[in-house]
Amino acid sequence: MKEPIELKVNGENVRVFVDGNQTLLEVLREQLGLTGVKRGCDQGDCGACTVLFDGQPVNSCLTLVSEAAGREITTIEGLSKDGRLHPLQQAFVDYNAVQCGFCTPGMILTAAALLNENPNPTPGEIRQYLRGNLCRCTGYNQIVHAIQAVATRSSRQEEGQGVPPEIRRLEAPEKTTGNATFVGDMKRPNMLVGKILRSQTPHARIKRIKTDKASSVPGVAAVITAQDFPDVRWGLVLHDETVMARGKIRYFGEPVAAVAAVDVETAQRALDLIEIEVEELPGVFTFEQSIDPQAPLVHEKFKEYTSRIPLKREGNICFQTRIKKGDIEKGFLESDEVFEDTYTVPVVHQAPLEPRATLAEVDPYGRLHLWCSTARSFNIRSGLAEVLGLPMSSIRVTGLRIGGGFGGKGEISIEPIAAMLAMKTKRPVKIELTRKEDFLSATPRHSMEIWIKTGAKRDGTLVAMQAKIKVDTGAYAYFGPNTTSNAVILITGPYRIPNVLTEGFCAYTNKISCGPCRGPGAPQVHFAAETQLDKIARKLGMDPIEFRMKNAYKANDLTATGQVLIEGGYQEALAQLKKYMEEHLTVLPEIDEGKTLGVGVAGGFWGMGGYGSSATVRLNEDGTVILSMGAVEIGAGSDTAMALLVAEELGVSLERIRVISGDTDACPYDFGAIGSRTTQVMGVAVHQAVDGVKKQLLAFAERHLKTPMESLAFGGGKIYVSERPDVSVPIAKAAHLLTLARGPVVATGSHAPSNPPFNPEWVENNVVPSRPFYSYGAQAVAVQVDRVTGKVDVLKVVASHHVGKAVFRPGIEGQIHGGVAMGLGYALSEEVVFSDGRPVNDSFLDYRLPTMMDVPEIIPVIVEKENPRSPEDIRGVGEPTTIPTAAAVANAVYDAVGVRINHLPLTPEKVYWALKRLKMKE
Incomplete structure (x- = not known):
């Protein structure tokens, strides 16, 4: 029974009818249309839903609407007055403190509360106060600058950090005022809510699905299963996946059925009534389990699947590739020093603040129209056409504002399900994943085990590199072949190595499928290679930058794939890194007793361009x-x-x-x-x-x-x-x-750039095209390590990246900040933890993203070509900025306390036990 309640919102008295257990977030968004209040987690972990209660920030997702009676509620929509931006909103525009914009309203409101309490906070006080507001895009530094600017009442010119008005981000004002429209903010007439029933077992044969009880629930408009879709398997390289589980469940959380109903509660009641009878099967949850000759097959009909290229199919190994240049055995014989190590990196989540969402409807002419949170509208359209059996001309996809993606929102996922529900009901259907559902269903970064062996001369010349890379792709191949292909190419780094043999193996397991995530394959293998290169440089007594400079790619060099490079750029990035290190990392703050300072460097490269x-x-x-x-x-x-x-x-x-x-x-x-x-x-x-x-x-x-x-x-x-x-x-x-x-x-x-060819005699079964251009970067990280607890704190980062031609400098700086911050999370805290195939840390409370307290000052260094032409000389930085960071952190930890840790993340526990082992050897 709904009861009326009086609220005062943004200075106006309003009456709403609510249930006793409704949250303020629900009422503000659904009844009052104040969609600047964002739903990011529903657990009070991200801060996207922040509003002000009598000037104090609260998480509206945890606040019952009954608690709001008699309180002055301010949302982002009420912060500006008479069409003029609030000073904080204007500062976020001026200082490019906005990227995707999903976290921005909550961030600004929390900052407003801070400045009301403390008009002139220090950077440390700003970080402490806003530590509960997560941001995945910006790396926080520009947010701190914006708040400082308002606090000190200084102009952009005085600060020297603001963005000139003539090059401000176009969409920043709408994002700072709550007017940006994300899919979750949309409503259509007569709209239904879609919910997905996901498997509760990682491996099972489906014997029967009964939906009659669910269909009979009042308010339910449709219930669908895999049988409602054409029997089509899709995939990028290997066509092995269906929209919903068909005959067999292969991972925990796989879609089994879906419901369209009048509201979330009704949809959930219907899901609870769907009966699934299964035959449990033994699962494989690691690469090593998967390749055991006695292992159960994830795909029994694997050999029947079609593929884009001919594939060697062995058990659960779904893809293999190899790069061979020169004579690897001769190269090691000619080396004065040979180094051999094994590294492991975990599954990590893209973790955008906006969970995936889509809205589908059939227009009066029978055309399907989807509004999506995606980075690839045309790709979603072609994917829908394939799995629904429709011509592309019958489908329209509109990409709205996207609350972060980082590779995780490029392929079809929930879109075909929403589309089918809309087609069945002839009504609009919106599916919004919860945070838990997003963790269960996303396609995170691949885990890898990387064995690498490198030979060098005493003068520092690299002679040979051999690597074997084991990639766990999860239940479906999806991006696994692409990531594996990237890995065997990029592990050599931006270095001249005459003798190379790299092999990649990609295996099925009964876990969520992995996919592209900010430089797929690159941060993994660069962590291994750049950590080992640091080890080599130190053994040879060489400066780590000079060692890298000596071996760095130049124009006209031949890569391990036989591609002739049309340009360099890495040496220039290294030179600028060294210059800025001398300016920013020579003098570091004093630290407490029991802690030790260290500085580490790493480099990297990323191929880009291609396609139309x-x-x-x-x-x-x-x-x-x-x-x-x-x-x-x-x-x-x-x-x-x-x-x-x-x-x-x-x-x-x-x-x-x-x-x-x-x-x-x-x-x-x-x-x-x-x-x-x-x-x-x-x-x-x-x-x-x-x-x-x-x-x-x-x-x-x-x-x-x-x-x-x-x-x-x-x-x-x-x-x-x-x-x-x-x-x-x-x-x-x-x-x-x-x-x-x-x-x-x-x-x-x-x-569409023309791609210089690979040497087909050197490259075997690789599915990524050669790249016309490469972007180069190098980073230096200063850390302090607590020798008692093993905790690593990053004090400062210098990130030097060659961009060719800088068109939108504030945007480039923002990408450097955000990429480094994501790299720090990869290095120190992030990991999806599985228990028999089930992700167990499926919230922002348990999956630890870097907060404002974890990301230090970042010095972005933009390196340009001499006399660049625009736009032919532009080089992207979205992915390259994440690639070197983890290795730089690991090298800094070694510089500080003398321990090498080859397994990410570098948690306090790992550092602690490494220090214990080191002490026992002394």
């Missing part, structure tokens, strides 16, 4: 510009970067440009915002499009101004004579007259 992107630039009659492109703005700043390219070419202000992105109906094709490819590949397409528009404008101006187009230039919103700037025609006038005379001023550009 396209963009359209159109002038409106008033001279404003519409830029449409398929690439989704995932928080990295691609909308702003591309708009800046257009603004520079046309000589107009950023405010004159509107970007439409990620809609398969409204935008031309893009492969996806993945692989750090967007700015480079899409940048060329945008350049082509805007060049087409410029040619039309120049032809008009040539006639109008009676001046050859070679003598004309763009600037100030005009086309003018280069030698007589006062002789000009406004772009708005040209656009208006051209449109009236012959139709719109519009042009499209398309680009």
Whole structure:
């Protein structure tokens, strides 16, 4: 029985009807439409749902609405006044303290409470107060800068850290005010709620599923199982997966059935009534268990599956690949020193603050329309077409604001389920995963065991490297072959090594399928290789940077795959790292007794480019510009970067440009915002499009101004004579007259970089294409290690990354901050823990993301080419910034206390016992 309650929200008195157990979060979002209050965890662990109670921050997901009676409630929507941003909102815009924007409302409200209590907090006090607000994107530093700026009332110019108005992030104002629309914020008329029933066993044969009781629950509109879908298996390389478990369950949490109902409670009641009869089967939960000759098969019909390339199929090994260059045995014989080590890295979660969500409906014409939280709208469309048996023309996918993805939101997952429920009911259906469901169903980073053997001369020249990489891909191949392919290529690092033999083996287990996560394969193998390289440098008595510099790739070098490099960049990144280390890491703060300082370095590289992107630039009659492109703005700043390219070419202000992105109906094709490819590949397409528009404008101006187009230039919103700037025609006038005379001023550009070939005699069964470009980086980390407890605290990070051409510098700095922060989590705390295939730490309380207290000052160093051309020389940084961090931390720990730990994460327990073993040897 719902009862009325009076609330005061954002200064207004409102009456709502609620159940006694409803949370304030539910009422604010569902009844009052205040969707700036975000649902991130429902457990009070992330801070995304923060609102103010009489000026004090509270987690609205843990607050019963009855507790709010008589209190002054402030949400992010109530912070700005009369259309003017609150100083904190403006500072978050000015200091680029916004990326995906999902955590931003809660972060700003908590900061407002802090400044109300303490108008001039120190950076340490800011970090302490906001430690309960998680952010996966920014790395926190720019947030601290923004809050400090408001506290000190200093201007951007005085601080020297703010973003000039002409290059502010386009979508930042909507994200700081709660106006950004994520899928979970959407409502459609007559909308139903979708919920998924997931398996409670990791391996079983399905004997029967009974749904009649669930179907009879009042308010239930549809119940579906695998039998409602075409019998289609899909996958990137190996076609082994179905939308829902068909005949067999292969991991804990696999979708078995789904319900569409009038509300969450009704849907859950229906799920509880679905009866599943199964035959339990023994499972395999590690790589070694999986390859045992007596191991049960995860896929009995594995040999019948189709695949993109011919595959060698042995038991549970679903993919194998090899790189062979030179003579590995001869290389080791010619080496003066040979080093051999084994490393392990765990499964880690992308852990975006926004759980996955999608909304599907069938329009009046029978077309399927999905609003998705995805980095790849066109890929979701093609995946839906494949598993639903529909033509792509019958499907529209609109990518909305995405609350973090990091590789985990690029392929179909819950989208086909929502689509089928919508098709069955003829009503809109929205599926929002809970945090627990997101942990159970996501495709996290692969775990690996990496054996590596490296030979070197006494002068530091690398001679040979051999590696065997064991990859646990989980229940389905999905991205396992791609990750394994990346791993065998990237383990050599950005170094000249004449003799190489690397082998990769990818195996099925009865665990959640793993997938791409910020540089798939790269952080894993770089941790192994860069840690061992540090060991080699120290044994040879060489400076770790000089050792890396000596062996670094240069232009025209031959990689282990036989690819000729068209450019270098790693030596330049190392040189800048050394320079900034001398400035920032020479003098470090004093530390307490019992703790020891250490500094470590590591480098890395990442291949990028490839695949197609396209963009359209159109002038409106008033001279404003519409830029449409398929690439989704995932928080990295691609909308702003591309708009800046257009603004520079046309000589107009950023405010004159509107970007439409990620809609398969409204935008031309893009492969996806993945692989750090967007700015480079899409940048060329945008350049082509805007060049087409410029040619039309120049032809008009040539006639109008009676001046050859070679003598004309763009600037100030005009086309003018280069030698007589006062002789000009406004772009708005040209656009208006051209449109009236012959139709719109519009042009499209398309680009897919050509990839230098691999040497087919050196590369065996690799499924990733060669990359036209590589991005290089190197990082230095200062740590303090507690010799009593083993706890590692990171004090400062210097991150030097070669970006070719910096288009949107604030965005690049943000990617460096965020990438390093994710790398620190990988190094020190993050790991998905399994018990017989079941993830047991499936909350932000138990899965420990870095907080504001864990991420130190990060010094981003942007290294550019000499005289770069734009956009051909752009290099992405989204993934490269995470790659070297864990190895740098491990090397710093060794520098501090003399122990090598080859198994991530570097928890206090591991460091403690390593120190104990070291002491016993002394």
